[in-house]
Amino acid sequence: MTESNPARFQAPSDELKLGRLFRDTRKVAYVAYALATGIVASAFGYFMLLEEEGPAPKPMAMEFIIQKPQAKKPFRMRKAQVQKRQMTRRLTTSRPKIARTPPRAIRRADALGGVATFA
Numbered sequence: 664m665t666e667s668n669p670a671r672f673q674a675p676s677d678e679l680k681l682g683r684l685f686r687d688t689r690k691v692a693y694v695a696y697a698l699a700t701g702i703v704a705s706a707f708g709y710f711m712l713l714e715e716e717g718p719a720p721k722p723m724a725m726e727f728i729i730q731k732p733q734a735k736k737p738f739r740m741r742k743a744q745v746q747k748r749q750m751t752r753r754l755t756t757s758r759p760k761i762a763r764t765p766p767r768a769i770r771r772a773d774a775l776g777g778v779a780t781f782a
Contacts, residue, residue, distance in 0.1 A: 723745055724745060725745060727740060727742055
């Protein structure tokens with residue numbers, strides 16, 4: 664009972680070198696972070712350069728008018744010519760500032776109004 668066996672409490676995990684494992688894991692994490700940053704930056708740059716503005720669409724020349732059926736009128740759909748808008752200059756006039764009247768001060772005699780008091 665008194666003999667001591669040094670291998671009695673040894674386990675396979677005693678052979679692990681934690682410093683080396685942390686160092687290797689840290690390297691993998693840095694590489695993965697750099698790779699993810701590169702992928703996101705390249706996708707962002709690609710879509711920024713890809714976006715081109717096309718020509719503006721022509722204004723609508725015809726408009727569809729749909730009238731729902733009623734008791735005496737059937738369903739009707741027709742086209743109407745859309746009038747081109749004219750460029751007109753609008754002149755706006757500035758409104759004069761409203762003169763504010765100061766609030767009236769309440770005199771002591773008027774403060775109670777027509778209420779009978781015993782003062």
